[in-house]
Amino acid sequence: MLESDSDRNSFVNFYLYCFRIFIQPRMNISVANVEQFKTIRTGEDYIQSLRGRDLKIYLFGELVKEPVDHPMIRPSINAVAETYDLAVREEELASAHSSITGLQVNRFLHIAESAHDLVLQNKMQRKLGQNTGTCFQRCVGMDALNSLHSTTFEIDEKHKTNYHKRFLEFVKMVQKENLVIGGAMTDPKGDRSKGPAEQDDPDLFTRVVAKDDKGIYVSGAKAHQTGCINSHWIILMPTVRLTENDKDWAVVGAIPADAKGVTYIYGRQSCDTRSMEEGNIDDGNAKYGGQEALMILDRVFIPWDKIFMHGEYEFASMLIERFTCYHRRSYVCKTGLGDVLIGAAATIADYNGIPNVSHIKDKLVEMTHLNETIFAAGIASSYLGHKMKSGVYLNEDMLAQVCKHNVTRFPYEISRLAQDIAGGLVVTLPSEKDFRHPVAGPMLKKYLKGRKGVDVENRMRVLRLIENMTLGRNAVGYLTESMHGAGSPQAQRIQMQRQMQIGYKKNLAKNLAGVTNDIEKPNEPSDYFNRVFKTKDSVL
Numbered sequence: 001m002l003e004s005d006s007d008r009n010s011f012v013n014f015y016l017y018c019f020r021i022f023i024q025p026r027m028n029i030s031v032a033n034v035e036q037f038k039t040i041r042t043g044e045d046y047i048q049s050l051r052g053r054d055l056k057i058y059l060f061g062e063l064v065k066e067p068v069d070h071p072m073i074r075p076s077i078n079a080v081a082e083t084y085d086l087a088v089r090e091e092e093l094a095s096a097h098s099s100i101t102g103l104q105v106n107r108f109l110h111i112a113e114s115a116h117d118l119v120l121q122n123k124m125q126r127k128l129g130q131n132t133g134t135c136f137q138r139c140v141g142m143d144a145l146n147s148l149h150s151t152t153f154e155i156d157e158k159h160k161t162n163y164h165k166r167f168l169e170f171v172k173m174v175q176k177e178n179l180v181i182g183g184a185m186t187d188p189k190g191d192r193s194k195g196p197a198e199q200d201d202p203d204l205f206t207r208v209v210a211k212d213d214k215g216i217y218v219s220g221a222k223a224h225q226t227g228c229i230n231s232h233w234i235i236l237m238p239t240v241r242l243t244e245n246d247k248d249w250a251v252v253g254a255i256p257a258d259a260k261g262v263t264y265i266y267g268r269q270s271c272d273t274r275s276m277e278e279g280n281i282d283d284g285n286a287k288y289g290g291q292e293a294l295m296i297l298d299r300v301f302i303p304w305d306k307i308f309m310h311g312e313y314e315f316a317s318m319l320i321e322r323f324t325c326y327h328r329r330s331y332v333c334k335t336g337l338g339d340v341l342i343g344a345a346a347t348i349a350d351y352n353g354i355p356n357v358s359h360i361k362d363k364l365v366e367m368t369h370l371n372e373t374i375f376a377a378g379i380a381s382s383y384l385g386h387k388m389k390s391g392v393y394l395n396e397d398m399l400a401q402v403c404k405h406n407v408t409r410f411p412y413e414i415s416r417l418a419q420d421i422a423g424g425l426v427v428t429l430p431s432e433k434d435f436r437h438p439v440a441g442p443m444l445k446k447y448l449k450g451r452k453g454v455d456v457e458n459r460m461r462v463l464r465l466i467e468n469m470t471l472g473r474n475a476v477g478y479l480t481e482s483m484h485g486a487g488s489p490q491a492q493r494i495q496m497q498r499q500m501q502i503g504y505k506k507n508l509a510k511n512l513a514g515v516t517n518d519i520e521k522p523n524e525p526s527d528y529f530n531r532v533f534k535t536k537d538s539v540l
């Protein structure tokens, strides 16, 4: 009898081991298919579920044998594991009742059934940002699932296809098995002034290269893939608006992360090799980190039942716009990181003996103001969520753009203020090895003292955390991902411009100014104000 979770894990792992050694090679099927025998509940279950897969990952010019045990990769796995543990510890926040399966499922796999569900996504994201201080990697998959719910429904409506039913079957499977889904939208894109069919090399955008009665084969690549190696399944989606010439590139499908033909080349992060050194002070945040990789697809097979778009090029922009609408508001995740950085800045001011100085307090207020401004736009976007034809809820687009646009700027200013408060040691601090050295160590303990009663090691740890978030490993998540993830700043400005209804606003002004003979037709294609002023829940 298996009495505890760890007994059950041992049994399941033994079973999987036997399966991999004796059965799988003869059947030529993916390990992701095997995982259905086991339901993942805790972070530890999740970590075990990643073991023994046959992923082809290059890092430092070598193939990685087991990513779970690689010291540079492990912090990113720990961050995803926390999304499982939070759902166990705080069930209401990080899980939801799914009417698709009738189960309580992890919120990252839930299809939003109300605006309240969208709000709770944001609350969960802020909490996870606070708990990990990094990118916890699961929102791209969550936002891909939610945007595909309505897009597949509307493709079927026009083309009489059956993508939505297939998609719901996929959702049922991932909800039941409690799996991690990666969202792969960004292609390498080559010459940015050209579309997919115009590139010299057609592989610069992922495309269909062959098909048969069982499914299709895709080739190309996906760049900057957050958490791809830590995912069980990855959803491939187009990244730009497509034309009729781009039909081969109009493809959406789900593949197991360990599908045959997929190669990953691991992305470097600033100071990443510190996690391969002894000790844990210099890491800044030794437990948690993010992950990105370049994902190369060489004739990767996708069976028909996992294909959710195939040739309907005119729906690529709908999918992208809905995905980015969800995802740009998901960037409230960064307010959780902002909370950590504000806390670190306040702590170092205290350790330095100046917690009550007026300009320090004012800087902490400014950091808080910026951080809450990001949160305000994101959570308001979710509160204004509305029901789509398929039944899923979509948050308000204009405020999602504003949220993400603030994210492209405010974390940089918050980081600048944190570095101001921290002092120069944030970049000149000697290593942990010197701190532990019998001769150098005592010198450091004497000269790196702050105010009386503060442990020098604690001071070092907080300075390293500030370095980690503003210059080091987690600056990838806090800064540059804030800039480019879910689209670079100009992409939000274009969306805001499309929806700003200048004609309508000019009429408001003319009306109050008494201009009666020059009223314009408000011609912007925007439902923003309809949604702002709507008083009843209806499909808009």
Ligand SMILES: Cc1cc2nc3c(=O)[nH]c(=O)nc-3n(C[C@H](O)[C@H](O)[C@H](O)COP(=O)(O)OP(=O)(O)OC[C@H]3O[C@@H](n4cnc5c(N)ncnc54)[C@H](O)[C@@H]3O)c2cc1C
Pocket: 140, 183, 184, 185, 186, 188, 189, 192, 193, 223, 224, 225, 226, 227, 292, 476, 477, 480, 481, 484, 485, 486, 487, 488, 489, 490, 491
């Ligand atoms: C840390 C991180 C994690 C990410 N995670 C994911 C993920 O999980 N999944 C995913 O699909 N993507 C992911 N992305 C990708 C992200 O969406 C892209 O980085 C973003 O869309 C910008 O694309 P790019 O990096 O190719 O930059 P580019 O497109 O090269 O942009 C660089 C600059 O050129 C401008 N530009 C580009 N093309 C044009 C044009 N045609 N006309 C005018 N200006 C142009 C842009 O506005 C920008 O200022 C991630 C990115 C980062 C940095």
Ligand code: SF4
Pocket: 134, 135, 136, 137, 138, 139, 140, 226, 330, 331, 333, 334, 481, 485
């Ligand atoms: S950047 Fe934020 S929204 Fe995107 S996956 Fe990471 S934690 Fe989630």
